[in-house]
Amino acid sequence: MIGVVAATAAGRSAAAALEAAWPGEVRSFTGGKASAALREAWGTCDAIVSFLAVGATVRVLAPLLGHKTTDPAVVCVDEGLRHAVAVLGGHHGANLLARRLSGVLGCEPVVTTASDGAGITPLDSYGADLGFTVHNPELLARVGAAVLSGEPVTIEGADGWPLPALPSNVVREHPGASAGILVTDRAEPARSRRDRLVYRPPSLVVGVGSARGVTAAEVGELIDGTLADAGLAPASVRCLATVDVKAGEQGILDAAEARGWEVVTFPADVLARVEVPNPSEVVRAEVGTPSVAEAAALHAARGLGRGAELVAEKRKSAAATAAVARLRPKGRLGLVGIGPGARDLLTPRAEAVLRRSSVVVGLDQYVEQVRDLLRPGTRVMASGLGREEERARAAVEEAESGRAVALIGSGDAGVYAMASPALEFASSGIEVEGVPGITAALAASALLGAPLGHDHAAISLSDLHTPWEVIERRVRAAAEGDFAVCFYNPRSRARDWQLPAALEILSAHRPPDTPVGLVRDASRPGESVTLTTLAEVDPAMADMVTVVVVGSSRSRTVAGRFITPRGYRWA
Numbered sequence: 187m188i189g190v191v192a193a194t195a196a197g198r199s200a201a202a203a204l205e206a207a208w209p210g211e212v213r214s215f216t217g218g219k220a221s222a223a224l225r226e227a228w229g230t231c232d233a234i235v236s237f238l239a240v241g242a243t244v245r246v247l248a249p250l251l252g253h254k255t256t257d258p259a260v261v262c263v264d265e266g267l268r269h270a271v272a273v274l275g276g277h278h279g280a281n282l283l284a285r286r287l288s289g290v291l292g293c294e295p296v297v298t299t300a301s302d303g304a305g306i307t308p309l310d311s312y313g314a315d316l317g318f319t320v321h322n323p324e325l326l327a328r329v330g331a332a333v334l335s336g337e338p339v340t341i342e343g344a345d346g347w348p349l350p351a352l353p354s355n356v357v358r359e360h361p362g363a364s365a366g367i368l369v370t371d372r373a374e375p376a377r378s379r380r381d382r383l384v385y386r387p388p389s390l391v392v393g394v395g396s397a398r399g400v401t402a403a404e405v406g407e408l409i410d411g412t413l414a415d416a417g418l419a420p421a422s423v424r425c426l427a428t429v430d431v432k433a434g435e436q437g438i439l440d441a442a443e444a445r446g447w448e449v450v451t452f453p454a455d456v457l458a459r460v461e462v463p464n465p466s467e468v469v470r471a472e473v474g475t476p477s478v479a480e481a482a483a484l485h486a487a488r489g490l491g492r493g494a495e496l497v498a499e500k501r502k503s504a505a506a507t508a509a510v511a512r513l514r515p516k517g518r519l520g521l522v523g524i525g526p527g528a529r530d531l532l533t534p535r536a537e538a539v540l541r542r543s544s545v546v547v548g549l550d551q552y553v554e555q556v557r558d559l560l561r562p563g564t565r566v567m568a569s570g571l572g573r574e575e576e577r578a579r580a581a582v583e584e585a586e587s588g589r590a591v592a593l594i595g596s597g598d599a600g601v602y603a604m605a606s607p608a609l610e611f612a613s614s615g616i617e618v619e620g621v622p623g624i625t626a627a628l629a630a631s632a633l634l635g636a637p638l639g640h641d642h643a644a645i646s647l648s649d650l651h652t653p654w655e656v657i658e659r660r661v662r663a664a665a666e667g668d669f670a671v672c673f674y675n676p677r678s679r680a681r682d683w684q685l686p687a688a689l690e691i692l693s694a695h696r697p698p699d700t701p702v703g704l705v706r707d708a709s710r711p712g713e714s715v716t717l718t719t720l721a722e723v724d725p726a727m728a729d730m731v732t733v734v735v736v737g738s739s740r741s742r743t744v745a746g747r748f749i750t751p752r753g754y755r756w757a
């Protein structure tokens with residue numbers, strides 16, 4: 187919940203804009219005394235947007251400050267909505283919130299935390315969204331400073347986790363490194379000459395079975411002993427898994443709760459199909475599966491990752507069994523639309539996913555468009571036109587090996603672009619996040635007026651991947667259906683007759699004064715907008731960076747603007 191505190195009319199109207207933009211996420215504190223409102227927001231919200239001066243905000247909150255990991259993030263926005271200043275909790279939400287605010291209010295985000303200034307991934311939130319915890323936070327400042335200052339820093343164990351990029355001075359091995367980063371679920375990391383910041387990844391699942399009425403103390407002792415003997419860190423346990431019939435077994439529930447773990451359960455017949463090293467016929471006779479602890483651990487871990495292995499086989503106490511599985515984490519594939527060109531038409535979410543990825547794949551010119559947003563150390567796989575399939579495959583392969591990948595496309599990545607070929611190759615072993623972008627038709631439409639005010643169709647005139655007969659059939663259908671039509675890929679040097687042919691088909695079904703808009707390089711340098719009619723249009727004006735919008739029979743031009751009336755005004 188984001189608390190918004192405002193004391194002036196300007197602040198209150200900005201607060202209302204935020205409520206409208208982020209429904210359900212915002213709580214306004216706009217009545218009464220501002221200091222009291224701010225204190226109340228502090229006590230009840232995860233983050234605060236304060237439309238009070240930075241000084242006033244700091245004076246009220248200073249006595250309430252606790253720790254940065256638990257305090258709400260605070261961003262102050264000035265009365266003129268010029269700046270969103272991340273004041274408290276920069277790496278715990280305030281920097282991101284400042285950027286999100288800029289998307290809604292148009293203000294400039296002001297971020298002062300060192301690593302964000304340099305664009306470098308901050309260590310205090312490294313992997314936090316994956317569930318990483320820091321084992322030895324006392325080293326954060328030292329190792330963080332080494333990363334920032336460009337000293338050699340080693341890293342181990344991060345491979346296979348979809349983490350954001352770290353700069354190039356963070357390397358696997360370096361004889362002169364005095365600081366290091368280690369990602370491990372091993373309880374006692376190997377000793378090292380250097381100071382190593384240790385992260386605990388959420389990689390383990392503890393499987394438990396028991397007789398009815400087992401005590402929490404017995405279950406707890408067995409789990410702790412199993413983890414300790416296998417040399418595994420309890421902080422890396424993600425959840426406790428068991429069979430459905432144990433969903434109400436108090437001893438198991440209490441032992442899990444005491445350790446802060448969630449409990450997941452599975453039907454006996456599902457567990458019966460899991461291959462395990464130590465099945466038992468006695469158990470099968472009792473619960474319908476030859477294994478509970480091993481099978482539940484493996485099955486839960488497989489469901490959470492892209493595979494799993496047993497790292498501690500079944501151990502028994504008088505009334506319980508326990509086993510531990512380690513999962514192989516799923517990689518991530520972001521399918522990111524970067525918009526038509528202008529930076530302010532790239533969404534804050536697209537920016538966040540780009541900054542969250544360690545590999546960015548795309549056409550060179552699009553990668554160049556966003557290069558300044560990428561974190562130092564991001565691996566860029568850019569290639570020229572026409573290598574679409576290769577790019578899509580490369581992106582998927584990187585994600586399947588556990589990395590965080592962004593596959594970018596101009597406009598929307600799913601519109602005549604890379605998302606569909608990529609998803610054709612992708613298995614269920616990766617997480618896919620689609621980030622919508624403003625597609626050319628919408629960027630062009632906004633420049634022309636409102637040509638898409640009623641039903642419309644998008645048609646690509648490129649016959650490289652689609653036979654012309656198919657394209658022609660669709661143009662004809664759109665003509666007969668009286669759709670407004672956006673032509674993508676309208677014309678290239680080698681394909682110069684398709685657009686005239688398509689326009690001719692449309693002309694047979696709509697009046698000669700039907701508006702036609704040609705928008706070239708929408709929102710890019712050199713943008714040009716031409717509004718003409720079906721009778722007068724010169725197809726030679728279009729090229730591969732143009733989108734052509736043809737109105738329906740109802741479209742018209744009003745005051746120089748292309749309009750397609752909405753249905754309810756239909757005569």
Ligand code: SAH
Binds near residue numbers: 706708733
């Ligand atoms: N994924 C892109 C479309 C790729 S197909 C999107 O969603 O916009 C490429 C075609 O899109 C170009 O030939 C052109 O017709 C159109 N296009 C893309 N960007 C454009 C822009 N900024 N201005 C005008 N047309 C554009």
